[in-house]
Amino acid sequence: MSIRLVIADDQALVRGALAALLGLEPDIEVVAELGDGTGVAAAVVEHSADVAMLDVEMPGLDGISAAAAVRRAAPSCRVLMVTTFGRPGYLKRAMQAGAAGFVVKDTPARQLAEAVRRVHQGLRVVDPVLAAESLTAGDSPLTEREVEVLKAASDGGTVADIAKSAMLSEGTVRNYLSAAMAKTGGRTRAEAVRIAEDNGWLL
Amino acid sequence: MSIRLVIADDQALVRGALAALLGLEPDIEVVAELGDGTGVAAAVVEHSADVAMLDVEMPGLDGISAAAAVRRAAPSCRVLMVTTFGRPGYLKRAMQAGAAGFVVKDTPARQLAEAVRRVHQGLRVVDPVLAAESLTAGDSPLTEREVEVLKAASDGGTVADIAKSAMLSEGTVRNYLSAAMAKTGGRTRAEAVRIAEDNGWLL
DNA sequence: AATGCGGGATGACAAATGTCATCGGGGGCT
DNA sequence: AGCCCCCGATGACATTTGTCATCCCGCATT
Numbered sequence: 376m377s378i379r380l381v382i383a384d385d386q387a388l389v390r391g392a393l394a395a396l397l398g399l400e401p402d403i404e405v406v407a408e409l410g411d412g413t414g415v416a417a418a419v420v421e422h423s424a425d426v427a428m429l430d431v432e433m434p435g436l437d438g439i440s441a442a443a444a445v446r447r448a449a450p451s452c453r454v455l456m457v458t459t460f461g462r463p464g465y466l467k468r469a470m471q472a473g474a475a476g477f478v479v480k481d482t483p484a485r486q487l488a489e490a491v492r493r494v495h496q497g498l499r500v501v502d503p504v505l506a507a508e509s510l511t512a513g514d515s516p517l518t519e520r521e522v523e524v525l526k527a528a529s530d531g532g533t534v535a536d537i538a539k540s541a542m543l544s545e546g547t548v549r550n551y552l553s554a555a556m557a558k559t560g561g562r563t564r565a566e567a568v569r570i571a572e573d574n575g576w577l578l
Numbered sequence: 579m580s581i582r583l584v585i586a587d588d589q590a591l592v593r594g595a596l597a598a599l600l601g602l603e604p605d606i607e608v609v610a611e612l613g614d615g616t617g618v619a620a621a622v623v624e625h626s627a628d629v630a631m632l633d634v635e636m637p638g639l640d641g642i643s644a645a646a647a648v649r650r651a652a653p654s655c656r657v658l659m660v661t662t663f664g665r666p667g668y669l670k671r672a673m674q675a676g677a678a679g680f681v682v683k684d685t686p687a688r689q690l691a692e693a694v695r696r697v698h699q700g701l702r703v704v705d706p707v708l709a710a711e712s713l714t715a716g717d718s719p720l721t722e723r724e725v726e727v728l729k730a731a732s733d734g735g736t737v738a739d740i741a742k743s744a745m746l747s748e749g750t751v752r753n754y755l756s757a758a759m760a761k762t763g764g765r766t767r768a769e770a771v772r773i774a775e776d777n778g779w780l781l
Numbered sequence: 782a783a784t785g786c787g788g789g790a791t792g793a794c795a796a797a798t799g800t801c802a803t804c805g806g807g808g809g810c811t
Numbered sequence: 812a813g814c815c816c817c818c819g820a821t822g823a824c825a826t827t828t829g830t831c832a833t834c835c836c837g838c839a840t841t
Contacts, residue, residue, distance in 0.1 A: 392599040518787065750820055
């Protein structure tokens with residue numbers, strides 16, 4: 376009996392290619408393909424899937440939240456996260472959301488089917504390098520508002536813009552930015568944004 | 579006789595999956611897979627490939643430069659660019675570099691094989707939406723140095739950092755940044771960087 | 782009850798940033 | 812020769828940013 380697999384990735388070409396790749400395996404059957412995270416849990420239930428392969432970066436509902444939704448809706452379905460960026464914070468949060476595996480998109484293609492099988496068997500699959508980084512990295516030191524302000528700052532607006540979009544006083548915004556810079560070690564607002572992004576603290 | 583295809587993409591998983599997808603087609607044969615742009619031209623020659631499918635964003639030699647190298651080394655080989663981002667500037671420069679086709683990664687997977695065939699027949703393949711954007715967008719208004727400074731600014735360093743990395747005076751750096759902001763319409767350094775990136779003016 | 786932490790804000794101050802005028806050198810176009 | 816644009820730089824100036832001290836509120840921990 377073959378493994379029933381749901382695939383979600385926002386890039387249609389990649390999604391289809393992954394489906395083709397895994398469809399070649401005799402013991403894997405791709406039962407659904409989704410372009411965003413919103414419908415994943417429903418699709419898993421509808422097709423009684425065994426494994427859901429989810430991209431982290433997706434419009435609408437992101438992969439981590441989708442993973443949590445899948446766990447709630449169908450606890451027997453394993454979740455394998457696939458992502459472009461090996462951000463330590465992503466791995467940690469994916470695991471907390473109940474994911475069983477986490478692979479980055481530059482692992483060799485041959486290993487993917489094996490990862491799906493392992494996850495299906497109840498094993499955990501984690502890139503060892505990434506796991507090590509994740510341990511040394513530590514949790515996000517940023518508070519909710521600091522993250523919010525950093526995200527608002529990430530498209531390059533002025534303090535006034537950020538204040539408007541976050542409904543805060545300009546002075547407060549500068550305080551949060553200052554705190555975020557101190558915690559990230561960035562010497563500039565932009566650097567703080569980059570560091571926070573690299574660590575997967577923004578999502 | 580089948581179409582001999584070379585694939586270059588920095589993400590191994592995507593690369594392998596694309597190879598699997600296209601390998602299913604009876605008239606296409608994947609003869610080489612590369613992880614960066616440096617070896618593409620050589621591989622095309624060695625395997626006497628008919629079509630090269632190249633990602634734009636790659637470490638080492640980028641896809642556009644690789645396309646130009648392929649054109650020089652093997653003029654009979656058609657180049658099909660595949661990219662994550664539909665930046666107008668990418669399309670324009672890819673065409674100038676001699677690419678025959680340009681598709682973004684969220685086109686449906688079924689259309690990819692068809693794109694390869696069209697390109698092989700000597701036809702051009704271009705996303706119509708993107709083509710329209712590319713026409714209205716106009717060329718980059720930025721000068722070489724402005725681009726250089728913007729790139730140096732894109733990781734969030736201070737003026738002093740940029741000046742050091744570009745071997746320029748701090749005042750000069752501020753002048754270039756100011757000019758770049760005026761030309762892009764950005765009100766901040768960071769905003770100028772974002773706008774330039776979105777238009778494909780940085781590469 | 783005291784302490785600590787996060788959210789929200791103000792005011793003041795130093796440093797960085799963005800703007801502008803100006804200078805000189807070089808190359809290309811008419 | 813004159814004009815325009817790019818490169819590189821300097822100095823002055825207004826604005827923005829980043830930093831810090833300080834305040835109040837609410838909530839959870841001790």
